[in-house]
Amino acid sequence: MINTTSRRKIEHLKLCAESPVESRNVSAGFEDVTLIHRALPELNMDKLDLSVDLLGKRLKAPFLIASITGGHPDTISVNSALAAAAEELGVGIGVGSQRAAIDDPAQEESFKVVREKAPNAFVYGNVGAAQIREYGIDGVEKLVEMIDADALAIHLNFLQEAIQPEGDRDATGCLDMIREICSALGTPVIIKETGAGISREDAILLQKAGVSAIDVGGAGGTSWAGVEVYRARESGDSASENLGELFWDFGIPTVASIIESRVSLPIIATGGVRTGLDIAKSIALGANAASAALPFVGPALEGKNRLSVSFPACWMSSELRCFYVAVQTYRTCAMHPWSLPAGLLNTCGNEALT
């Protein structure tokens, strides 16, 4: 029998594939960032090396398929397609929240398939901050073992939890538990927001708690308040629907959140990253890698062939060649490779550009 967590996973996946779920009136902010053009780049485009180290593993390009799914039998083929693409391209891949496999061990296969199909990739596990208090160190160790993870992402989604009728409204004690997990777990911990961004204040708290990396998960891409609007509408829950509408565009845009999160930890830029140029701009602003979820949901639901065709077309084409040049240009040129609106400049010091 399929339980509530498992059923919700498949509902989210289908909703994201079929409905407009991105921010409506807020942008991730990439259009505000201008990379300084080098008319004399002095590079050979065919010899560019884009590989980066992330938490002890080498990626062929600074990109990860963000945490998306698992936890329902129908997600096995989705994760299989995503993992095969990650392995082929040498990029990283996250699994969706492993809570469903804790609730029902029969769902473990939908997560394990990621490591099976991507034996060499940087694979990261996933659990909600709301759940770690319950699972404790032993519980999170099991999540890492389940997929032989290179890192564990603990996601922060309290905006969504506040809107979901079944959501967890108690966010107390999470920071203490994050601190405990960071010191006890022998695997790097990534803290990831899921569409509302990380502020400077929270980035500093997370750094002090001992996290290994921050995934900013900023506003401007998939809106989880928005996703909950559709679920609430379907179930006739008008209070949750109104709340979701009100907070649809809430959060710190990705570009601002990258800048806010520069606290000498590796940064993953997520939230509305849609082109190779967005990745380049993220890196110019101080991120070590970028990730995206929504662009891969539809193709992955349609299976491996569709994904292996659409993935390289979307990310490895001329857009990405442009990104290669931009990043390499950034690496070889003087600072100030961007311009930002005045509102963002007050947090934009020089300190984190190393």
Ligand SMILES: Cc1cc2nc3c(=O)[nH]c(=O)nc-3n(C[C@H](O)[C@H](O)[C@H](O)COP(=O)(O)O)c2cc1C
């Ligand atoms: C269908 C779907 C399911 C997701 N499930 C999870 C999840 O289980 N855990 C998590 O940390 N993030 C989850 N996310 C959030 C993404 O990892 C990412 O932070 C967010 O969607 C913003 O990126 P985007 O604008 O490229 O979609 C999910 C995203 C999508 C589209």
